[in-house]
Amino acid sequence: MxxxxxxxxxxxxxxxxxxxxxxxxxxxxxxxxxxxxxxxxxxxxxxxxxxxxxxxxxxxxxxxxxxxxxxxxxxxxxxxxxxxxxxxxxxxxxxxxxxxxxxxxxxxxxxxxxxxxxxxxxxxxxxxxxxxxxxxxxxxxxxxxxxxxxxxxxxxxxxxxxxxxxxxxxxxxxxxxxxxxxxxxxxxxxxxxxxxxxxxxxxxxxxxxxxxxxxxxxxxLGVNSPSQLAHLERRFQRQQAEALMDAGVRLADPARLDLRGTLSCGRDVEIDVNCVFEGTVSLGDGVRIGANCVIRNATIAAGARIHEFTHIDGEAAGASVGEGALIGPFARLRPGAQLGAEVHIGNFVEVKNSTLAKGAKANHLAYLGDATVGERVNYGAGSITANYDGANKHRTTIGADVHVGSNCVLVAPVTLGDGATIGGGSTITKDVAPGQLAVARGRQTVISEWVRPVKKK
Structure with missing residues (x-):
């Protein structure tokens, strides 16, 4: 029929x-x-x-x-x-x-x-x-x-x-x-x-x-006005919150959740207030989401902690966070961010189209774009990958156990071998072999008995 x-x-x-x-x-x-x-x-x-x-x-x-x-x-x-x-x-x-x-x-x-x-x-x-x-x-x-x-x-x-x-x-x-x-x-x-x-x-x-x-x-219920639309939005969000709580999810306040897609959760997931989930999001067992996070098209593995005010937007490419990783607060993960287990991404760090292996850390004020980062890398505050030459994107490869000092610029394409160390303030334009120390900065000059200018009266 x-x-x-x-x-x-x-x-x-x-x-x-x-x-x-x-x-x-x-x-x-x-x-x-x-x-x-x-x-x-x-x-x-x-x-x-x-x-x-x-x-x-x-x-x-x-x-x-x-x-x-x-x-x-x-x-x-x-x-x-x-x-x-x-x-x-x-x-x-x-x-x-x-x-x-x-x-x-x-x-x-x-x-x-x-x-x-x-x-x-x-x-x-x-x-x-x-x-x-x-x-x-x-x-x-x-x-x-x-x-x-x-x-x-x-x-x-x-x-x-x-x-x-x-x-x-x-x-x-x-x-x-x-x-x-x-x-x-x-x-x-x-x-x-x-x-x-x-x-x-x-x-x-x-x-x-x-x-x-x-x-x-x-x-x-039909929608004929902005007021009716807002009223129905809250009704629908409450229904979704109730379904999550029935499945065992701990919501700090079900009235302050916005689910604008599909959210699947493992056991013992905790979600604080004012979080927005869009697209397709998966949270593994024991994941904790801090207040005021926006998460779109992402997979977050068991035991990960997403601290407050973190923004994860996988768009079409998706983004993933490994087991036990710590992200935020105020971090941003963009499409293609693939973080391994126990990775740390701290405040005001942005990651795009990059893979970070187990235990890698970028804890402060940094940018990783189009990069492959090995295990246990320490990526210093203020450091960036310069991945765009004005026409094309290029990749940075950082081996295991590399230490990148603060305020460094890694000009792609460039490779840092396993165990290499990059001195703070360096601009690196050439490959660094495993175990080597690379320093690329101007020599410090000290002028004795220098007097700072003063304003004229």
């Missing part, structure tokens, strides 16, 4: 007060629309259709791929009008699941339940019970069967006591849906075509109308 998934994403989102189309605003690091599409990926639909309108080019470019088809709704004349535009793209037979691009947290189990309930034979409405249903369309039933959706303004005093409300999400028999939306009228105060009018058509034809009810308000 075929399955169509239609996502309505044509609205302007006036209350967002933004030039960015509403469905492209981000929740937990991903656009609202991408959240919706991700939740339906497991359904293996024969057609996934996104209805665009306002900012169509921008929306389509943002989510193109994975077999998604686009249809445009121009002008936007209501939800029923939107589905009318999608009708030519629907695969024949089966079920069509209709979702909203600004309701981002709809869950996969809920969408699966709706498709299963429809079976290409029934019109299925997703409903929820509200303690205060004011403003929502009420579900009017006759036993288990749904007979109507009555808008709040049109409801009788008795109907307003109904707490079951329509969420705006439905699944319908595809062939019947095509027929129903073709019969919609815009003879109403707004001059729009309302998709909810098909409920009365289904009842009139004797097509069963049933409800799937969710108890989770978060998955049916």
């Amino acid at each position: 075929s399955l169509n998934i239609v996502v309505m994403a044509a609205g302007k989102g006036t209350r967002m007060k933004s030039s960015l189309p509403k469905v492209l605003h981000k929740l937990a690091g991903r656009s609202l629309l991408k959240h919706v599409l991700s939740s339906t990926a497991a359904l293996q639909a024969q057609a996934r259709i996104v209805i665009t309108g306002h900012g169509a080019d921008q929306v389509e470019a943002a989510v193109a791929g994975d077999g998604i088809r686009f249809v445009r709704q121009e002008p936007q004349l209501g939800t029923g009008h939107a589905i009318q535009q999608a009708v030519p793209a629907l695969e024949a037979g089966g079920t069509t699941l209709i979702l909203s691009g600004d309701t981002p947290l709809i869950s996969t189990p809920t969408t699966q339940a709706m498709v299963q309930a429809s079976q290409g034979q029934k019109l299925v409405l997703l409903t929820i019970h509200y303690a205060d249903p004011t403003g929502y369309g009420r579900i009017v039933r006759d036993g288990d069967a749904v007979k109507a959706i009555v808008e709040h303004k049109d409801a009788t005093s008795e109907q307003r006591l109904i707490r079951e409300c329509y969420t705006g999400i439905m699944a319908a028999p595809t062939e019947a849906l095509k027929r129903w939306v073709g019969q919609l009228s815009n003879q109403n105060a707004q001059g729009e075509y309302y998709l909810t009018d098909i409920v009365a058509m289904a009842v009139a034809e004797g097509v069963p109308v049933v409800a799937v009810t969710t108890a989770d308000e978060t998955e049916v």
